Structures are given as C-alpha cells and as structure tokens.
Amino acid sequence: MNELVNLKNITLIYQSLDSETLALDNINLDVKNEEFVSIVGPSGCGKTTILSIITGLIKPTSGEVEVADKSPNPKDGVIGYMFQRDNLLPWRTIEKNILFGLELNKKLDKNRKNYALELAKKYGLKDFLKKHPAELSGGMRQRVALIRTLALKPRLLLLDEPFSALDYQTRLELCDDIYDIIKKEHKTAVLVTHDIQEAISMSDKIYVLTARPGRIKAIHKLDFDANLTPFERRKTDKAKQLFDVIWQEIQNEKQDKI
Ligand SMILES: Nc1ncnc2c1ncn2[C@@H]1O[C@H](COP(=O)(O)OP(=O)(O)OP(=O)(O)O)[C@@H](O)[C@H]1O
Numbered sequence: 001m002n003e004l005v006n007l008k009n010i011t012l013i014y015q016s017l018d019s020e021t022l023a024l025d026n027i028n029l030d031v032k033n034e035e036f037v038s039i040v041g042p043s044g045c046g047k048t049t050i051l052s053i054i055t056g057l058i059k060p061t062s063g064e065v066e067v068a069d070k071s072p073n074p075k076d077g078v079i080g081y082m083f084q085r086d087n088l089l090p091w092r093t094i095e096k097n098i099l100f101g102l103e104l105n106k107k108l109d110k111n112r113k114n115y116a117l118e119l120a121k122k123y124g125l126k127d128f129l130k131k132h133p134a135e136l137s138g139g140m141r142q143r144v145a146l147i148r149t150l151a152l153k154p155r156l157l158l159l160d161e162p163f164s165a166l167d168y169q170t171r172l173e174l175c176d177d178i179y180d181i182i183k184k185e186h187k188t189a190v191l192v193t194h195d196i197q198e199a200i201s202m203s204d205k206i207y208v209l210t211a212r213p214g215r216i217k218a219i220h221k222l223d224f225d226a227n228l229t230p231f232e233r234r235k236t237d238k239a240k241q242l243f244d245v246i247w248q249e250i251q252n253e254k255q256d257k258i
C-alpha cells in the first residue's frame with residue numbers, strides 16, 4: 001500500500017488583525033491507498049482545518065504536506081468532498097445535480113456522463129433521476145452528493161461530518177451504504193466526525209486529537225473482519241471496548257482544558 005497523504009509536523013496559526021490562534025500543533029498523519037481513516041476530537045480541535053490543509057485551501061504555518069497527485073488518468077480528479085450539508089441545487093433534477101460537478105469542471109463528455117449515470121443507477125438512484133432534491137429524503141440526498149463527487153473520479157474522498165444532519169436510523173443506514181460504495185469503488189477516505197462509534201464502524205485507522213490546539217493524542221489501528229458492515233461492527237465487543245478507550249481519551253481532554 002502506497003501513501004496518498006502524508007502530513008509532517010504540521011502547525012497552523014490562524015492570524016487575524018488583533019489575535020493569533022494556534023489551531024494545530026505538530027500534526028503527523030498519513031493515509032494509505034484505499035485506507036479509511038477517521039479523525040475524532042473535541043469541537044474546535046482543528047479537524048476541518050486538517051481537511052483544508054490536505055486540499056491545499058489553507059497553507060500550514062510550518063510543516064510539509066504531501067498529497068500524491070498522480071492519478072492513473074490525468075483527467076481524473078484527485079480529491080472529492082462530502083460535507084454535512086448536501087449542497088444540492090434545488091432547481092435542478094437529481095440527474096442534473098449529479099452532472100453538475102462535471103459541468104463545472106468542464107469535464108462533461110459522453111463517457112463521463114455515462115459513468116456518472118451508471119454509478120447513480122448502480123447505487124439505487126435510478127428511479128430518482130428526474131426528481132428534484134426536495135422530493136428526496138436527507139439520506140437519499142447525501143447519496144446523490146456522494147455520487148456527484150464520485151463522478152469526478154477522485155482518488156481521495158474527504159468527508160466532513162457527512163451524516164451529522166441526519167436522524168439516527170438514516171445515519172446508520174447511510175453509513176452502511178457509503179461504506180459499501182467506497183469499498184467497491186476502491187476509494188481512499190478521510191472522515192471527520194464527532195461520533196466515535198461511527199469512526200469505529202468504518203475505519204482502518206482513527207486519529208484522536210486533543211482539544212485546541214489540536215495535537216495527536218492517540219492513533220488506533222483497527223483490525224475488524226473485512227466482511228463486516230459498519231452496522232455489524234458496531235455490535236461487536238471489540239467495538240464496544242474501543243469506544244470506551246476513545247471516549248475516555250476525549251473526556252480527559254475536556255477535563256484537562258476546563
Ligand atoms: N478562519 C479562521 N480564523 C480564525 N480562527 C479560526 C478560523 N477557522 C477556524 N478557526 C479556529 O481554529 C480552531 C479549529 O477550527 P476547526 O474548524 O478546524 O475545528 P473543528 O475540529 O473542525 O471543529 P468542529 O468540531 O466544531 O467542526 C477553532 O478553535 C476555530 O475557532
């Protein structure tokens with residue numbers, strides 16, 4: 001497995017006119033090809049900032065960022081995103097929403113259009129293509145958002161709390177769906193979440209951050225049976241034990257900083 005992302009000794013200070021905020025302190029993080037990595041930690045510890053650094057949107061104050069940008073096909077994207085809000089355009093049909101990313105990136109040729117629509121059909125959106133976002137449930141809309149991102153053929157998916165706006169039941173179902181799609185399409189993913197169980201249910205590796213400034217508090221490597229779905233994983237004793245460990249790590253952080 002080769003590395004897709006490598007952050008070395010990253011420090012980030014947010015500067016404003018009258019203050020400086022140390023957001024990240026000495027972060028080392030790596031993501032291997034086809035690995036599923038999660039980042040958990042207290043609110044404001046710098047999780048979203050790490051994703052912005054990986055995308056290049058924010059330059060670190062010090063440290064090195066390496067993101068392998070050699071896709072097998074140079075026309076393919078490197079990084080795709082999925083956020084808490086699906087950001088679908090309400091006036092466009094689902095089909096047109098799925099094709100929107102390609103249009104925006106001037107990549108809408110016949111092959112890519114077919115690829116995007118095949119993905120949509122393969123993953124349960126066939127009967128929704130002519131509908132509008134308002135006619136779909138929140139979970140379904142998030143699935144559309146993922147397919148729209150996958151249409152650009154990114155190697156790496158950055159997921160910033162993509163399930164947190166959904167009700168619990170939908171959230172569990174969507175976790176299974178999204179995990180299945182990511183594995184079948186051989187994608188690499190970095191998930192940011194507040195939900196420890198969610199991280200345990202999907203990841204190969206979990207980074208636990210300290211309260212601000214974010215430092216790496218612990219790294220957990222998970223070795224669940226690859227055939228388990230996220231839902232099945234959650235029910236194992238191993239998942240429950242790991243939950244207790246990570247919960248305590250984050251709890252200690254909160255107490256230390258009060
Ligand atoms: N543009 C900015 N200017 C100044 N400070 C910022 C800026 N963006 C974020 N911060 C601060 O940096 C810290 C890290 O922010 P970040 O959004 O990365 O945290 P987070 O872990 O994603 O939080 P949450 O769990 O609430 O989403 C926070 O304390 C935040 O207030």
Ligand SMILES: [Mg+2]
Nearest residue numbers: 047048049160
């Ligand atoms: Mg955030």
